[in-house]
Amino acid sequence: MWLPPADDVLRVTLLGTGIPNAQVNAFGTSTLIEAGEERILIDCGRGAVIRLSQLGLGVGHVDRIFLSHYHSDHFTGLFDMAMTGTIRQNFGGRNGPLHVLGPPGIERIAEGAWIATAPDRDIRVADNEIDAEHMRIIPHEYAEGVVYDQGGLVIKAIKVDHGDFIDIAYGFRVEYAGRVFVHSHDTRYNENLIAQAHGADVFVHEVAAARQEIQDKMPAIKLVMEHHASPAEVGRVFAQTRPKLALLTHLVLLKPDPVSINEVMQELAAEYDGTVMVAEDLLSIEIGRNISVIPFHRGAKPDGGL
Numbered sequence: 665m666w667l668p669p670a671d672d673v674l675r676v677t678l679l680g681t682g683i684p685n686a687q688v689n690a691f692g693t694s695t696l697i698e699a700g701e702e703r704i705l706i707d708c709g710r711g712a713v714i715r716l717s718q719l720g721l722g723v724g725h726v727d728r729i730f731l732s733h734y735h736s737d738h739f740t741g742l743f744d745m746a747m748t749g750t751i752r753q754n755f756g757g758r759n760g761p762l763h764v765l766g767p768p769g770i771e772r773i774a775e776g777a778w779i780a781t782a783p784d785r786d787i788r789v790a791d792n793e794i795d796a797e798h799m800r801i802i803p804h805e806y807a808e809g810v811v812y813d814q815g816g817l818v819i820k821a822i823k824v825d826h827g828d829f830i831d832i833a834y835g836f837r838v839e840y841a842g843r844v845f846v847h848s849h850d851t852r853y854n855e856n857l858i859a860q861a862h863g864a865d866v867f868v869h870e871v872a873a874a875r876q877e878i879q880d881k882m883p884a885i886k887l888v889m890e891h892h893a894s895p896a897e898v899g900r901v902f903a904q905t906r907p908k909l910a911l912l913t914h915l916v917l918l919k920p921d922p923v924s925i926n927e928v929m930q931e932l933a934a935e936y937d938g939t940v941m942v943a944e945d946l947l948s949i950e951i952g953r954n955i956s957v958i959p960f961h962r963g964a965k966p967d968g969g970l
């Protein structure tokens with residue numbers, strides 16, 4: 665059963681902590697932010713609808729989504745949200761359009777989604793099952809800086825560096841009741857992120873690693889590594905920002921001969937002596953007087969879901 669957070673608590677639930685590879689335990693990136701009356705999704709990767717349902721939260725109860733950048737693992741769940749959210753049942757129940765905020769390019773996604781969802785929409789409208797306008801994605805373009813400020817919840821977009829040919833990618837700084845959560849999203853080692861992550865209570869950072877001999881043999885893996893931060897680089901980011909709690913997400917540890925998580929942690933530890941956790945899907949972090957980390961299977965009712 666879903667319950668709202670306490671008044672002075674910023675709750676962050678990591679719905680998806682994966683990468684484009686389809687994995688049952690790590691869906692595409694998606695993070696639910698809850699504070700007071702505010703409820704925002706940042707990124708909407710594969711399976712976000714399933715993860716919200718596991719929390720006992722109908723997908724229609726989230727009507728505002730920020731996208732960090734346009735790699736597929738960060739928004740393939742958007743069309744599921746747009747369509748499923750219109751259905752007038754507990755698992756859906758959105759009473760208006762879906763507002764999606766992204767870097768330039770968001771209009772194309774909104775236009776494309778309106779076209780691609782038309783066959784489903786036509787059937788359901790003819791059946792008098794849904795309101796057509798509830799399936800519409802309203803696009804909003806944002807730039808670096810404050811992108812949301814309502815009900816005491818402030819979200820700032822931080823320009824990061826996700827590779828030479830990706831003009832725009834953002835991480836986010838989320839503030840509520842004096843608490844601070846920072847999520848790198850996809851980035852290489854980045855000074856702007858370090859500067860804007862100061863004073864973070866909780867800092868979630870992506871990481872990627874591959875053995876040098878694999879990178880030498882396989883240009884495709886070398887290419888992937890050039891878009892992300894190595895464990896040593898993430899260690900240097902944490903060492904310069906010193907969050908109360910640091911977590912790793914979006915672990916790019918590709919086959920063949922993948923680097924183990926223990927090796928990642930060892931490399932990171934050479935640069936940073938603080939506490940580092942590995943994120944998992946549905947991990948809930950409550951930032952209030954203290955920082956509580958609640959695994960899904962301890963926090964939810966055993967028969968939770970919708």
Ligand SMILES: [Zn+2]
Binds near residue numbers: 683684693737738914
């Ligand atoms: Zn990604």
Ligand SMILES: [Zn+2]
Binds near residue numbers: 733735826850
């Ligand atoms: Zn990416």
